Amino acid sequence: MGKIVLKSVRKAFGEVAVIPKIDLTIDNGDFVVFVGPSGCGKSTLLRLIAGLxxxxxxxxxxxxxxATDLPPAKRGLAMVFQSYALYPHMSVRKNIAFPLKMAGMDPAQAAQKVDAAAKVLNLGAYLDRRPGQLSGGQRQRVAIGRAIVREPxxxxFDEPLSNLDAALxxxxxxxxxxxxxxLKTTMIYVTHDxxxxxxxxxxxVVLxxxxxxxxxxxxxxYNHPANTFxxxxxxxxxxxxxxxxxxTKLGATTIGVRPEHLNVVSAGGWAGVVVLSEHLGSDTYLKVETDVVGTITVRAGGxxxxxxxxxxxxAPQAGKVHRFGADGRVFP
Amino acid sequence: MARKQSTRRTLGISLLAWVIGLILFFPIFWTAVAAFKSESDAYTLPQNFLTTPWTLENFGIVQERSDYVRYVFNTSVIVILSTLFGLLLAIPAAWSMAFAPSPVSSSKISGWAWLGIIFGCAALCFGVLYAYDWKPNNAALGIVLLLIFVLPASLWAWSRNTKDTLLWMLSTKMMPPAGALIPIYLIFNRNGLVFKDWGWANWSDYNIMDSFWGMVPLMTMLNLPILIWMLFTYFKEIPVGILEAARMDGASLWNELAHVLTPMALPGIASTCLLNLILSWNEAFWTLNLTNKFAAPLSFFISEYSSPEGQFWAKLSAASIMAIAPILIIGWFSQKQLVRGLTFGAVK
Structure with a gap:
């Protein structure tokens, strides 16, 4: 249940190949995140899987x-949209029950399922409201509720949290x-965060x-990035x-050091001047302009x-320097 | 900060609004009053409506001379049927344009190529025909024109992207209707002409002048562009994500339309319907030219009282009031819906 395999999937809009060729296997029960900068094709990939x-x-x-040629309704997947995409003319109860109604489930049984889902998501008190009367977080819960009732x-998930404030x-x-x-169900989650x-x-999956x-x-x-991207x-x-x-000293075209793997030493390191110091309480981020390696960021203690x-x-910590070749790939 | 307005300013603007409003309302007011005066009082200048006696005789005479109920019936048939057929055509059209628009790329080039081929072929055909000294009769010419122009042209329109199609529809409303009167008059009056010349069947006696068979399709087509435009703007407001959500939730196309789209677009469909009712109720140009008895609607009823023998102002007014009363009442009760419909898209 819930294993998804993409074989040589290609998607082009007119002349533009948004996804040139992708092979990917998503195992049953995995929580897989597609991440990448905007326009990298991650949402398109999700919509291809959805059938949209x-x-x-x-x-x-x-x-x-x-399932390549199956319509979305026949794929047995559930989707949570960035815009929530709730039905504005239906109450929360009807919204959550909609997929069950479409599946032709007996109304009494459907009502039971809706109540169960509402309980899991703390929506019990809002079941008779319209989506317009709910806050962003509540709407997102309704969208999730609509997805879980049908046991897909x-x-x-298509960037489901990007319309919410930071704390929420x-x-x-x-x-x-x-x-x-x-639930232990396969989840595919798209985000740029x-x-x-x-x-x-x-x-x-970095795209x-x-x-x-x-x-x-x-x-x-984090520990073994395959390339500079x-x-x-x-x-x-x-x-x-x-x-x-x-x-070049280390035999590479590019070397990478994480800010948290740089130590401030008394002598013998890369000398530089602090141009920016951000105190976060627990940490301090320093932006240092050096003569040897340009401007670098350091994560120091609070x-x-x-x-x-x-x-x-x-000075970089021993064993924490990543070496990349001319093609951007890491040296083993 | 909200702008503060002085009392004097508010007063001035209110006064101006009232003055403009009264000026605009005056003709209707005059008509309404004249309808209740005797013919000579309505006609006498300077008019003194305040002192002359009120009377209902005009309504009586009008009803006696022409069957008001018959005209209301005719108007209702034309208006209701044309609105129904219009919606039947416009809803799917607007729907497909709003949610499955043709892509802009590639079709543009192929569309122009199509058009080039069409005109090229047309020129060639006529060239060949005339070279062989062929004198086409009306029937043959009509069929040839239909085949080489209308058919490919509709295919061409179909291959265009949505924006072009919408603009093309609107452009049909830019032409003055008088420009199309003669061909449409001929189609109405002498539709048998084509078939008569061919000798297949003699249908020349069956013309659609002054019949619902002619007026209903005509009125449907007349308002179709506006109908499609309005519905298109409404449907555009519905986020496509909600339809996708319905698809993901397992809804078939029918369920998507019935349970999600239609309930969401219902206010839009209702106000489009209403606008179409009003437009076709008040239509006068085509009805005056193409009807005179059997399918004559209320606009014809009014015009009966403006005759070469003289102006019957009081009776004309009475007829006008009777003609606009039903639609005025409908409009009054649905004005909220109507205003929303007309300003939709501009103000959210």
Whole structure:
């Protein structure tokens, strides 16, 4: 149940190939996150799986069955949209019951299921309201409720949290993760927010210009980025990518050091001047202008007191330097 | 900060609005009053409506001389049927344009190529025909024109992107109707002509002049562009994501239309319907030219009292009041819906 296999999937709009060719296997019960900058084709890929867009070529298998030409209704998937896409003329109860009604379920049984879903999502008190009378977070819960009642083979989430404010986003993030632990159903989640990707995913698929750059667990991507794109995309603040003499010294075209893997030392490091110092309480982010490696970001402890204009020496921690070749790929 | 307006300013604007409103309302007011005066009082200048006696005789005479109920019936048939048929055509058209628009790319070039081929072929055909000294009769010419112009032209329109099609529809409303009067008059009056010349069947006695068979399709076609435009704007307001959600929820096309789209677009469909009712109720140009008895609607009823023998102002007014009363009442009760319909899209 819920295994999705993409084979040589290609999608082109006219002359423009949004997705040149993708092969991907999503195992049953996985929480997979598609992440990438805007316009990288991640939403298109999700819509191809959903059936809302037709593939130009290639096949999509769901549960071992070819679903390439099946309409969305026949694929047994549920989707949660960024815009929530609730039916404005129906009450919350009717919204959640809609897929059951479409499936021809007995109304009494459907009502039971709706109540159960409402209980899980804390929507019990709102069942008779219209979507227009709900807050953003509540609407998103209704959208999720509508998706879970029909017990789909897989859930598809298209940037579901991007319309919510920061605090709500964190709590909804946790709710969705818990939901995955409870239901153990395959979930595919699209986001441009790498924090969401890191915190929620079993497996992250990093996409760039319609191509898969790397697939792996969050920590695999963090510790062993396959190329400079993944290295720069995963991690916050971004990894420092350094070219030139220092890289050549290590036999690479580019070297990468994460801000948290740089130590402030008394002597012998890369000397530079602090141009910006951001105190977050727990951490301090320093932007240092060096002569040897250009401007780099350092993550130092919260107690560090460097100010604008101070001179510091920086050294990367042993074994924490990533080396990349001329093609941007990592050296093994 | 909200703009503050002085009392004097508010007063001035209100006064101006009232003056303009009264000026605009005056003709209707005059008509309404004249309808209740005797013919000589209505005609006498300077008019003194305040002191002359009120009377209902005009309504009596009008009803006696022409069968008001018959005209209301005729109007209702034309208006209701044309609105129904119009909606039947416009809803699917607007629907497909709003939710499955043709892409802009490639069709543009192929569309122009199509048009080039059509005109090229037409020129060639006529060239060949005249070279062989062939004198086409009306029937043959009509069929040839239909085949080489209308058919490919409709295919061409079909291949165009949605925006072009919409503009083309609107452009049909830009032409003065008088320009199309003669061909349409001929079609109405002498539709048998084509078949008569061919000798297949003699249908020349059956013309559609002054019949519902002619007036209903004509009125449907007349208002169709406006209908499609209005519905299109309404449907455009419905986020496509909601339809996609319905598709994901397992809804078939029919369920998507019946349970999601139609309930959401119902206010729009209702006000479009209403606007169409009013437009076709008040239509006068075509009805005056193409009817005179059997299918004559209320506009013809009014015009009966403006004759070469003289102006019967009081009776004309009475007839006008009787003609506009039903639609005025309908409009009054649905004005909220109507205003919403007319300003939809402009104000959210």
């Amino acid at each position: 867009e037709d593939t130009t070529s290639g096949t999509i298998e769901i549960d071992g069955m070819d 083979k897989a859930f598809l 986003r964190v709590s909804m993030r946790q709710e969705i993760t818990e939901l995955h632990h409870t 790498q924090v969401e990707a890191m915190t929620m995913a079993d497996k992250i 760039n210009a319609g191509n898969i750059e790397q697939v792996g667990s969050p920590l695999e991507l 993944v290295a720069g995309f995963i991690g916050s603040p971004k990894m420092n990518l350094i070219e030139g003499a220092e890289a 107690e560090v007191t460097f100010k604008h204009g101070d001179t510091v020496q920086l």
